[in-house]
Amino acid sequence: MLPGFEPAPLPAGFHFLPGHFDAAEQAALLAELRQLLAEAPLFQQAMPRSGAPLSVRMSGAGTWGWVTDKVGGYRYQRTHPVTGHAWPAIPERLLRLWAEATGEARPPNQCLINYYDAKARLGLHQDKDAVSLGGPVVSVSLGDDARFAVGGLARNAPLQRLDLHSGDVVWFGGAGRLLFHGVDRIRFGSSALLAEGGRLNVTLRRIEGVPRPDGTLPG
Numbered sequence: 001m002l003p004g005f006e007p008a009p010l011p012a013g014f015h016f017l018p019g020h021f022d023a024a025e026q027a028a029l030l031a032e033l034r035q036l037l038a039e040a041p042l043f044q045q046a047m048p049r050s051g052a053p054l055s056v057r058m059s060g061a062g063t064w065g066w067v068t069d070k071v072g073g074y075r076y077q078r079t080h081p082v083t084g085h086a087w088p089a090i091p092e093r094l095l096r097l098w099a100e101a102t103g104e105a106r107p108p109n110q111c112l113i114n115y116y117d118a119k120a121r122l123g124l125h126q127d128k129d130a131v132s133l134g135g136p137v138v139s140v141s142l143g144d145d146a147r148f149a150v151g152g153l154a155r156n157a158p159l160q161r162l163d164l165h166s167g168d169v170v171w172f173g174g175a176g177r178l179l180f181h182g183v184d185r186i187r188f189g190s191s192a193l194l195a196e197g198g199r200l201n202v203t204l205r206r207i208e209g210v211p212r213p214d215g216t217l218p219g
C-alpha cells in the first residue's frame with residue numbers, strides 16, 4: 001500500500017470480518033436459506049405513508065419478522081404478511097455466528113433476509129427501532145459484491161465505503177450501534193454463488209418489548 005493511502009480506521013463499535021464464512025459454509029448457509037425462503041418467500045415491502053416500494057425484497061426468520069407497508073408502517077410481527085404463517089426458525093449456523101462474533105449471551109430472535117437484484121439499493125439509515133437497541137446487529141453477505149457505506153452517528157458525517165464480498169460478516173454494537181449505513185449498489189454477476197445472480201444479506205437482531213394490542217412491536 002502506498003504511504004499516505006492507508007484506509008481510515010473503521011468507526012468504534014463497527015466490526016468487519018472479511019471472509020468469515022468459507023466457500024463450503026457459504027454454500028451450506030445458502031442451502032439453509034433456500035429452504036427457509038421456500039416456506040417464507042421473499043416479498044415486496046413498501047414505505048409508510050407514501051407506499052413507495054422498497055427495491056430490496058425481504059423475508060425473515062425467528063419470532064419476529066420486520067414488515068413495512070403504506071398503512072401499518074414499520075413494525076415487527078410474528079407472521080409472514082403474505083402466507084400468514086409464523087416465520088421459520090433461524091438457522092443454527094447463524095445462532096452460532098451471533099454468539100461467537102459478539103459474545104452476546106441472549107440469542108437473536110429476529111432475522112431479516114434481504115435480496116438485492118441488479119438495481120436494488122438501501123439508502124443511508126440507522127437501525128434505530130427501540131425494541132432492538134439492547135443488542136448488536138450482525139450481518140452476513142452472500143452472492144454478489146456490495147458497495148457498503150458506513151458513516152457516523154449523524155447523517156451528514158463522512159462516509160467510508162467497504163466492498164462486501166460473499167462470506168463477509170459485519171457487526172455493530174455498543175458505541176457503533178447507531179452508525180448510519182447503507183448499500184449504494186451491488187455488482188451484479190460478480191459472484192457465481194446464486195444461480196440467479198444478486199446478493200442475499202442476512203441480519204440478526206434481538207428484539208425485546210411489550211407487544212401492542214394488535215400483537216406487533218414498533219419497528
Ligand SMILES: O=C(O)CCC(=O)C(=O)O
Pocket residue numbers: 112114122127139146148181182183201203
Ligand atoms: O445489506 C446490507 O449489507 C445491509 C442491510 C441493512 O442495513 C439492514 O437490513 O438494516
Ligand SMILES: [Fe+2]
Pocket residue numbers: 125126127181
Ligand atoms: Fe441497517
